[in-house]
Amino acid sequence: MTRLRSVRRDLYAALTAALLVTAAILVGRYVYTYDDLIVGWPPLLGRWDPHLGPGTPAAVLVAVAVVAYGPSVAARLPWRALPPAAWGASMAWIWSLALIDGWRQGIAVRLTTPNEYLTVIDRWHDIPATLRDFTAHILIHSPDNWPAHVAGHPPAATLTFVLLDRIGLGGGAWAGVWCITLGSAGCVAVLVTIRALAGEHLARRAAPFLVLAPAAVWLGTSADAYFAAVAAWAVALLALAVTGRSLWWAAGSGLLFGLTCFLSYGLTLFAVIAAAVLLLGRRGVRQRPVLFVPLLAGAAVVPVAFTAAGFDWWEAYHLLVTRYYEGAAAVRPYEYWVWANLACTVLITGLATAPGLRRTGGVLLRWRTAAAPPETLRLAFLVAAALLALLAADLSGMSKAETERIWLPFALWLLPSCAFLPRPRAWLAAQAVLPLLLNHLVATGW
Numbered sequence: 088m089t090r091l092r093s094v095r096r097d098l099y100a101a102l103t104a105a106l107l108v109t110a111a112i113l114v115g116r117y118v119y120t121y122d123d124l125i126v127g128w129p130p131l132l133g134r135w136d137p138h139l140g141p142g143t144p145a146a147v148l149v150a151v152a153v154v155a156y157g158p159s160v161a162a163r164l165p166w167r168a169l170p171p172a173a174w175g176a177s178m179a180w181i182w183s184l185a186l187i188d189g190w191r192q193g194i195a196v197r198l199t200t201p202n203e204y205l206t207v208i209d210r211w212h213d214i215p216a217t218l219r220d221f222t223a224h225i226l227i228h229s230p231d232n233w234p235a236h237v238a239g240h241p242p243a244a245t246l247t248f249v250l251l252d253r254i255g256l257g258g259g260a261w262a263g264v265w266c267i268t269l270g271s272a273g274c275v276a277v278l279v280t281i282r283a284l285a286g287e288h289l290a291r292r293a294a295p296f297l298v299l300a301p302a303a304v305w306l307g308t309s310a311d312a313y314f315a316a317v318a319a320w321a322v323a324l325l326a327l328a329v330t331g332r333s334l335w336w337a338a339g340s341g342l343l344f345g346l347t348c349f350l351s352y353g354l355t356l357f358a359v360i361a362a363a364v365l366l367l368g369r370r371g372v373r374q375r376p377v378l379f380v381p382l383l384a385g386a387a388v389v390p391v392a393f394t395a396a397g398f399d400w401w402e403a404y405h406l407l408v409t410r411y412y413e414g415a416a417a418v419r420p421y422e423y424w425v426w427a428n429l430a431c432t433v434l435i436t437g438l439a440t441a442p443g444l445r446r447t448g449g450v451l452l453r454w455r456t457a458a459a460p461p462e463t464l465r466l467a468f469l470v471a472a473a474l475l476a477l478l479a480a481d482l483s484g485m486s487k488a489e490t491e492r493i494w495l496p497f498a499l500w501l502l503p504s505c506a507f508l509p510r511p512r513a514w515l516a517a518q519a520v521l522p523l524l525l526n527h528l529v530a531t532g533w
Contacts, residue, residue, distance in 0.1 A: 112430075125488070143187055151519075157294070197308035219396065251265060262310075270312025271312075304435075314354060321346075331375065425482070435491050473500030
């Protein structure tokens, strides 16, 4: 009877999430206008466009395979084989969904639109001079102002594509391949973290949900997929460091955390998730406090390099805030987006994550009674930290719309809550149907 009641509550949570999305769609379409929200299919940036494409059969095949065999394969496969298998399956899922729009529209031109990074490659002939002059072009009314995404991120984001161009991997197609390849590796980093902090059993249960993430719709050829992977691996290496594997992991984690902050201003909120990892690994931290030396040394590398080159992160951030409210943010209503952003989160994490988060909350509420196994409590704490970071981003007002892309780094860390769900195949099926419908019915912005 208790189990039946719990399943019923899971369904209520999923229904509540579905109603939130429905409300965001109806309010966005019938209360506000396009000029208010500046998105074509609220709450998503996109437009209604039912279509099929060359990726359709592959996407359906991958979905069916993961739903049917994902839980059993994840449970039985040797651990050494599971992370590469998850990476391959995630890549197949992202590629097939992207190719529903065809090679050109789905991959090759996504990062070449006027607001994207590749449009300014020819302005980076002298990299040191461009870094010194970067902040002079952030504001809309500044001379030769940067496009929206370039101005909205620290220069490491654009510099990545500049360096790809320098080594002969220029153009939208190679940029898309870069983002998909790295973005799909983010799920592996989450698996590594869960195993290190909460045990292999929960990592295996989470694996199919990380592979079949609805976020794959936007992990395909969005630069935020690349940012998500860098941030995820920063956390994963930190988890390995605090569980006593090697001080080299601490140095690598610090290096990636430093890079994360110079890829996206908003990802400084990953400090919340990093703090959770340090708390969960506090025994290892107490035994080896020296790990803070390589961690902090690694974290200093990227900031010192960019500062020495003449880029001032704090000045750029303050200019970005001004630029943000010079553009669409000045129009987009906070009172809509503060909750419609959460509807976007449902769409990138899936309906299964709602009951997963419900169960996460239940685990945390029972921690004083010791009713929950310690591994379960540790995973719940990690997921709660990610949710806290996401909510902080939401309340800040610096993410009004487009969070289906911007919040990809946080979404990866909410998906492991699905490890708490019974009957994973049913929930995986719900996870698969959502992105298939979205990518076939809506022409998304990314």
